[in-house]
Amino acid sequence: MKLDIQGHSGCDITIVTEDNELHIHKSTHDAGYVPRLVNQANKQIAASKTEYQHIRVPKIFEVVQTPTDATIKMEYIYSKNFVEYFESAGFEQIKYLIGAIKYFIDLEINHSTLQTVPSSILTDKMADVARKVEKNVHLKDDAEAQELVRRSSDVMNGVGDMVMPVGTCHGDLTFSNILFNGNNYYLIDFLDSFIESPLLDIVKIRQDTAYLWSTLMYHKPFDKVRLSIISEKIDTAIDEYFTEKYDWYRRYYMPLQLMNFLRILQYGHDDKVIAYLKRVIAGQLAILNNSKNA
Ligand SMILES: Nc1ncnc2c1ncn2[C@@H]1O[C@H](COP(=O)(O)OP(=O)(O)O)[C@@H](O)[C@H]1O
Ligand SMILES: [Mg+2]
Secondary structure, eight states: OEEEEEOSSSOEEEEEEETTEEEEEEEEOOGGGHHHHHHHHHHHHHHHTSOOSSEEOOOEEEEEEOSSOEEEEEEOOOOBOHHHHHHHOOHHHHHHHHHHHHHHHHHHHHTSEEEEEOHHHHHHHHHHHHHHHHHOTTTTTOHHHHHHHHHHHHHHHTTOSEEEEESOOOSOOOGGGEEEETTEEEEOOOOOOSSOOHHHHHHHHHHHHTTOHHHHTOOSOOOHHHHHHHHHHHHHHHHHHHHHHOHHHHHHHHHHHHHHHHHHHTTOOOHHHHHHHHHHHHHHHHHHHHHHHO
């Protein structure tokens, strides 16, 4: 059997039968993408060495690499995607999921050390975003987008050096990269992050729980009301938990969430997505502005 599945990264994903078992082959034929995919495999292998409650990582059997191609061969997971899972999940299951996310991130925090991330990391990234927006044909003549970028630059200039845990991070912890199998949640699609911090994983999961990003990318019909209610429940639980526990979360979550959406905006090409991103970013700037004046 050989089945093709469409992901977001442009990699080929096929289900293959080997030794009577189903495997996933994730491959790229883009030489520029090879180091990223290999790094993804290495992160996944490293994560699979830690024991998490309810969180698992598909086993990697082999990574095949040439200068122009790479393939990750891994365990196939029978699972539901987040929409299918939330359609049927009851209250108890959502509680498990919340617990598992908190536990996973707390473990990442334990495996990290508090470090000073220099302000230049953020301001350089911001300059890069501004350049990319300026070059993006869908945005360069969009006065509203340009104004949001300008106001965001002011925010990033005001953040300064940041003290936060650095060391471990999934890198793209959105719902679309979690495979749901009963009360076990399999993490896939590990990625480089511009700051290797667990805070960036909280930013990514809240990209979905607070802003419903992955539903925007989901093209089959689903119960939007149910999904919003469940997402909000998860979001409130995560936000309250980390707000109470960590000063760096209270200080830097919001500017880093803004940066997260700016980095999506810079590559925006779909009108509907760009409109959504501008709405989200304007809302974030309003919150940041209010908290500054409070
Ligand atoms: N180990 C796996 N077992 C089962 N399905 C998988 C596995 N890895 C990937 N998939 C399927 O492929 C999709 C895309 O995989 P992903 O690694 O997130 O690719 P992309 O980098 O393109 O986002 C997943 O949403 C899932 O449906
Ligand atoms: Mg993915």
